[in-house]
Amino acid sequence: QTVVTQEPSFSVSPGGTVTLTCGLSSGSVSTTYYPSWYQQTPGQAPRTLIYSTNTRSSGVPDRFSGSILGNKAALTITGAQADDESDYYCVLYVGSGIWVFGGGTKLTVL
Amino acid sequence: EVQLVESGGGLIQPGGSLRLSCAASGVTVTSNEMSWVRQAPGKGLEWVSVLYSGGGTYYADSVKGRFTISRDTSKNTLYLQMSSLRAEDTAVYYCARLRGFGMDVWGQGTTVTVSS
Numbered sequence: 001q002t003v004v005t006q007e008p009s010f011s012v013s014p015g016g017t018v019t020l021t022c023g024l025s026s027g028s029v030s031t032t033y034y035p036s037w038y039q040q041t042p043g044q045a046p047r048t049l050i051y052s053t054n055t056r057s058s059g060v061p062d063r064f065s066g067s068i069l070g071n072k073a074a075l076t077i078t079g080a081q082a083d084d085e086s087d088y089y090c091v092l093y094v095g096s097g098i099w100v101f102g103g104g105t106k107l108t109v110l
Numbered sequence: 111e112v113q114l115v116e117s118g119g120g121l122i123q124p125g126g127s128l129r130l131s132c133a134a135s136g137v138t139v140t141s142n143e144m145s146w147v148r149q150a151p152g153k154g155l156e157w158v159s160v161l162y163s164g165g166g167t168y169y170a171d172s173v174k175g176r177f178t179i180s181r182d183t184s185k186n187t188l189y190l191q192m193s194s195l196r197a198e199d200t201a202v203y204y205c206a207r208l209r210g211f212g213m214d215v216w217g218q219g220t221t222v223t224v225s226s
Contacts, residue, residue, distance in 0.1 A: 034210060034211030034212060035212075036210075036211070036212025036213065038155070038213070040155075045204055045216045045217065045218050045219055046147075046155065046204070046213070046216055047216075048212065048213060048214045048215070048216070050212075051209060051210040051211070051212030051213075051214055052210035052211060052212060055210055057214055058214075087154075089154060089155050091155070091157065091212065091213070093211040093212075096168070097160055097162075097166065097167075097168030098157075098168060098170070099145070099157040099160070100157065101147075101154060101155045101156060101157055102154070103154050104154040104155070
């Protein structure tokens with residue numbers, strides 16, 4: 001049973017930088033897991049930010065970037081804005097046609 | 111512009127069946143990997159199933175044996191046939207196109223409520 005871990009909550013000041021992470025309960029995340037990241041506000045469908053570790057989806061500002069940091073995938077938001085306040089989810093491709101989402105991080109901008 | 115529009119959700123009794131549809135425009139479902147993702151009320155996202163362009167299908171353990179993903183080329187539509195529904199299947203169901211092993215375009219979702 002693969003468990004993908006994310007910080008339950010995080011806060012950042014307007015204009016600040018925040019890095020959210022996406023890990024595995026057992027093992028390290030690498031590019032072979034093709035980590036991707038999604039932003040979701042209440043009542044809305046998810047919006048794709050990053051796929052394949054660090055490829056920004058169409059229309060996503062370069063304030064959002066993806067990477068591997070240590071043994072985890074990471075989403076970095078620079079110059080945080082009020083409307084970045086959302087839930088953020090990562091998903092990993094764990095092989096054999098299976099994907100697993102993390103539990104999500106609730107980001108507060110204050 | 112790629113657009114995905116889900117439909118078919120509703121209120122269904124436990125043990126019942128329901129078929130969700132995802133009508134695609136700007137993208138051909140047979141040429142892309144397509145997936146279903148769901149979100150229970152107040153919970154996070156859960157991957158449900160994938161249909162590869164080559165026809166291969168895979169399912170989350172939570173739905174294996176009960177759900178079937180398929181597509182209709184003539185209608186350019188993705189489906190999710192759900193049977194033996196349980197209360198824990200209550201969720202908003204999204205279809206999504208995969209790109210680079212991630213979901214890159216999402217529909218607006220359709221709500222399934224399993225309750226007596």
